[in-house]
Amino acid sequence: MGIKLIAVDLDGTLLTSNNEILPETEKLLKQANEQGIKVVLATGRPLSGVMRYNEQLSLAGKADQYNIVFNGAVIQNLAGKVVMDQKMNYHDFTNMIRLQRLAHVNLHFETPDCFWCCDRDLAASLALNAATTNNMIKVRPVEEIPQDFSFNKVGLTMIDDLQEMDKLWQNLPDWVFAKYDVVRSFPEIIELNLKNASKGNALLQLAARLQIAPNQVMVFGDQGNDVSMFANPDFKKIAMGNAIEAIKDSADYVTDDNDHNGIAKALKKFVL
Numbered sequence: 556m557g558i559k560l561i562a563v564d565l566d567g568t569l570l571t572s573n574n575e576i577l578p579e580t581e582k583l584l585k586q587a588n589e590q591g592i593k594v595v596l597a598t599g600r601p602l603s604g605v606m607r608y609n610e611q612l613s614l615a616g617k618a619d620q621y622n623i624v625f626n627g628a629v630i631q632n633l634a635g636k637v638v639m640d641q642k643m644n645y646h647d648f649t650n651m652i653r654l655q656r657l658a659h660v661n662l663h664f665e666t667p668d669c670f671w672c673c674d675r676d677l678a679a680s681l682a683l684n685a686a687t688t689n690n691m692i693k694v695r696p697v698e699e700i701p702q703d704f705s706f707n708k709v710g711l712t713m714i715d716d717l718q719e720m721d722k723l724w725q726n727l728p729d730w731v732f733a734k735y736d737v738v739r740s741f742p743e744i745i746e747l748n749l750k751n752a753s754k755g756n757a758l759l760q761l762a763a764r765l766q767i768a769p770n771q772v773m774v775f776g777d778q779g780n781d782v783s784m785f786a787n788p789d790f791k792k793i794a795m796g797n798a799i800e801a802i803k804d805s806a807d808y809v810t811d812d813n814d815h816n817g818i819a820k821a822l823k824k825f826v827l
Contacts, residue, residue, distance in 0.1 A: 558791060558826050559771040561587060562623070562758050562784065563818065565598040565605065567777040568795050571814045574687075576611055579819040583827055584612055592826070593765065597623040597754045599708070599740055599780050601667055602631050604688025609633055625665060626738065626780050627757035628707040628748045637667075639760060641752040642705040651709050651747070652697060654731065658723035661714055663692070664706040671706065673697045678714040680743060713743035720745065738779040746780060755783030758790075773826065775818055776802055793821045 561584070563569045569576060588594045594614060596605050602624050609615040609622065618634040630639040648664065652673070655662040661681045664671040669691040672681070677692065685692045713720045724739055731737060736748045754776075762772050769789035776784055777798040785792045785805035794806035795817045803809050808825070811817040 557771065558592060558773045559767045560593040560595060560762055560765065560773070561822075561826070562595045562597045562754075562772065562774045564754075564776040564778070564781050565596055565600060565608065567797060567813055568775050568781075569596065569608065569813070569818065576608060577814075577816050577819070579816050581611060583819045583822045586827060587822065588612070588614065590827075593620070593767070595621050595623060595758070595761065597627070597758060597774075597776075597781075597784070599626045599746055600624060600688045601665060601690065601707075602629075602635075603667075603690060606689075621761055623754055623757045623761065625707040626736070626740075626746055626748050626752070627754040627783070628752040629667070630757055630761055638764070639757065640707070641749045642707055643709070643749055645700070645702050645704050647709075647749075648700060648704055648706070650731075650734070654723075654727070655711065657726050658711075658719045659714055659716070660719055660723060661710075661712040663710050663712065664704075665690075665708040665710065666706050669693050671695065671700070671704075673700070676714075678712060680714075681710075681712045684710070684712070684744075707748070709747040711745040711747075717742060736783075738782070740778050740780040753783035754781060755785075755787055758784060759787070773821075775821070777813065778802070791825065793818075793825075 584594050614620045618632050620633040628641045661674050661678050670685050672694050736753050740746050773791040774784040775793045777795040792806045794803045794809045796812035810821040
């Protein structure tokens with residue numbers, strides 16, 4: 556059976572170190588789409604941080620094209636409709652406030668509309684994250700967060716010391732892993748979603764919705780928030796040359812890195 560859906564992580568995979576899509580990669584993904592293969596961007600970003608790349612790949616504005624965002628907590632079509640949405644609530648909010656006390660880090664809450672943060676002092680990395688994804692940061696004291704507050708993803712971000720992130724990662728209590736899907740997507744950030752709200756599970760749901768068998772799905776990734784896609788034994792799994800070892804060890808094929816047309820190389824080898 557041929558590949559009918561290609562799921563592509565964004566940062567470190569589709570995008571180069573300069574946050575660009577290489578011309579050959581763009582050309583071949585467009586060619587795949589023109590041949591009827593679904594091209595699905597799967598990212599930790601909200602949809603607002605992905606749309607410029609959907610536009611570049613000629614996918615934007617189409618109700619029959621989809622993105623997996625917030626690390627799998629949300630599936631949206633590119634006309635903006637939410638197909639699947641997993642939210643955390645005020646109880647989860649209080650859990651995250653408890654977690655933040657374990658280290659000197661920023662804590663923010665992501666929704667489709669904006670980022671929320673209760674910290675008065677924000678690190679440049681958090682501000683850059685919001686700018687990159689075209690999001691406003693709303694800073695409010697804890698007591699102003701309403702009881703009906705809901706959000707899709709949580710980020711704990713380095714302020715000025717990577718050792719603080721290491722300390723937090725090493726001291727996360729067992730209840731966190733029991734209740735939430737937790738990934739260290741980059742050395743400077745830890746991300747949390749509801750349990751089972753992962754890229755891998757969202758991709759399975761989307762494939763079933765589109766009546767595409769798991770063995771007709773190809774995935775590309777490089778970091779911790781892509782591991783769930785690489786855990787599926789039926790997906791065709793392509794690790795980028797710059798991927799972490801956990802991704803490479805689970806891959807069917809290791810291609811070139813994100814700065815050297817790794818996606819294009821694999822597409823020419825296995826799909827086009």
